[in-house]
Amino acid sequence: MSVAQPAAGPVTVRVPAKVNVQLAVGAARPDGFHDLANVFLAVSLYDQVTATPAEELTVTCSGPDAAQVPLDRTNLAARAAELLGARYGIEPRVHLHIAKDIPVAGGMAGGSADGAAALLACDALWGTGASRAELLEICAELGSDVPFSLVGGAALGTGRGEVLTPLETGGTFHWVFAMADGGLSTPAVFREFDRLAEGREIPVPAAHPGLPAALAAGDADALAAVLANDLQAAAVSLRPQLADTLDAGLGAGALAALVSGSGPTTAFLTADAESADKVAAALLASGTCRTARTATSPSPGATVVS
Ligand code: C5P
Numbered sequence: 633m634s635v636a637q638p639a640a641g642p643v644t645v646r647v648p649a650k651v652n653v654q655l656a657v658g659a660a661r662p663d664g665f666h667d668l669a670n671v672f673l674a675v676s677l678y679d680q681v682t683a684t685p686a687e688e689l690t691v692t693c694s695g696p697d698a699a700q701v702p703l704d705r706t707n708l709a710a711r712a713a714e715l716l717g718a719r720y721g722i723e724p725r726v727h728l729h730i731a732k733d734i735p736v737a738g739g740m741a742g743g744s745a746d747g748a749a750a751l752l753a754c755d756a757l758w759g760t761g762a763s764r765a766e767l768l769e770i771c772a773e774l775g776s777d778v779p780f781s782l783v784g785g786a787a788l789g790t791g792r793g794e795v796l797t798p799l800e801t802g803g804t805f806h807w808v809f810a811m812a813d814g815g816l817s818t819p820a821v822f823r824e825f826d827r828l829a830e831g832r833e834i835p836v837p838a839a840h841p842g843l844p845a846a847l848a849a850g851d852a853d854a855l856a857a858v859l860a861n862d863l864q865a866a867a868v869s870l871r872p873q874l875a876d877t878l879d880a881g882l883g884a885g886a887l888a889a890l891v892s893g894s895g896p897t898t899a900f901l902t903a904d905a906e907s908a909d910k911v912a913a914a915l916l917a918s919g920t921c922r923t924a925r926t927a928t929s930p931s932p933g934a935t936v937v938s
Contacts, residue, residue, distance in 0.1 A: 636761035642684040643756045644938045647749035647781055648674040648931040649740040651807065651892050651899045653847070653855060656837035657862040660826050661792075665776070669837035670789035671799070672780040673847070674931040675807055679734050679745050681709055683753035686727035689713055695732035700815070708747030708774050713754045715770050720760045728753070737815020739867075739893030741777040748774075748781035748934045756936055768796075777893075784933025786847050788839050799843075801930045803850020805901065806908040808886065810877050810921035812896035816867060821894035824866035837862075856887035856901050867895030874898060877920040884914030 650672045658667035691710050693701040705711065709728045717724035728750050734742035748771055755762055762770075771778040776793035786799040846854035868874045868891065877898045878889045885907055886900035898921070902908040908926040915924040 636759040638759035639756050642682050643753045643936060644680055644682040645749040645753040645934050646678050646680050646937045647745040647934040648784055649677040649734040649742060649745060649927075650674050650777065650780060651740065651809075651929070652861060653859055654840055654843055655861045655863055655893065656839065657825060658837040659829075659834040665792040666822060666825075667791065667837055668789060668793045669839045670793040671786070671839055671843055672777075672789055673786045673801075673805070673929045674780075674784040674933065675809075675927045675929040676931045677734050677740065677809070677925065677927050678931075679742060679749060680731040680937070681746055681749035681753050682729045682731070683713075683750065683757045684727045684729070685757070686725055689724045689726055691728045691730065693730040693732055697736040698732055700736040701730065701732060708743050708778065709750035712747045712751040712770065712774055715773060716751055716754050716758070716760065716762070719766075719770065720758065720762070722758050722760070724754070726754055726757065735809075735811045735897050737817065738811060738897040739816065739891065739895045740809070740897055741781055741893065744775050744777035745781040745934070747771070747778045752782065752934045752936060780933075782934050785930045800848040801850065802848050805850070805852055805855065805929045806903070806905050807927050807929065808881065808900040808902060808908050808911045808915065808924055809892065809927060810881065810898045810900070810915045810924045812871065812874065812877070812898070813922050814896070816870060816894055816896045818894040821863055821866050821870065824870055825863055828866055828869065852887055852901060852903055859888045859890050859901060861890045861893075863894050864891040867891045871896050873920065877915065877918070880918035880920045881911050881915055884911045886911050
């Protein structure tokens, strides 16, 4: 049996953003969550979290959106350190620095990514010897999207999104992400989904049967044909300008466009890197978004880099 050793110095973990290539949403459950069929794909926008021994638990953040990141115990990175420490009887005396590149409250699981990264970094720093299954359990306690941030690649999330089945991917998909001004609250978007669904029969959520094959083949046209987000109407209802952003990207040659998760970031699947650059330039010129970034997928999950 191998015994985990604490790390000698600071530990840095890199963690990807995600896009939901399908987000099928069921009816609200008694616990307030919604059953989902949530197909996650990790994309090459990354945060990095560095854990350093300290007198007490503190969080700092750098990057263009740093001012919008809470630095108290509501930050999922801080909660990850607390939960891991509580489970192993370790006082979470750690400083967590988040180098943030994933949009904040953008529907790309940026907060969840920081939770998964902090968990892995503290685990390495303290040498807890936690199994992968135990880490995934803590991730699920932190939030519905956190387990996927640890795992990366592509996966189907069921339950409230936290029960993961890995999916095969082939080749590289090329994306453009258009960031909007300000964020959208995930609970508010789910509430709007419920409001729009009132009086309607909501089917049990299921993944599109063509999705796994499109991902496995690396076939962008096939993936474009099945991209779907049941939260899109709710996000656009709360932020009608998103419809203009979606139109601008489609007009510039994107194969398909959708709101990423609960938004307000919008995602555009393109045929290749050249087309992605063209779509990003057109989105920037359209004035319908704050900024546009190209990225590829799949990306690996949270990984210790130093
Ligand atoms: O799990 P997480 O903390 O990320 O969820 C944030 C909020 O999003 C929940 O409190 C809930 O309002 C909503 N949500 C939901 N159904 C899910 C996941 C999230 O209603 N499957």
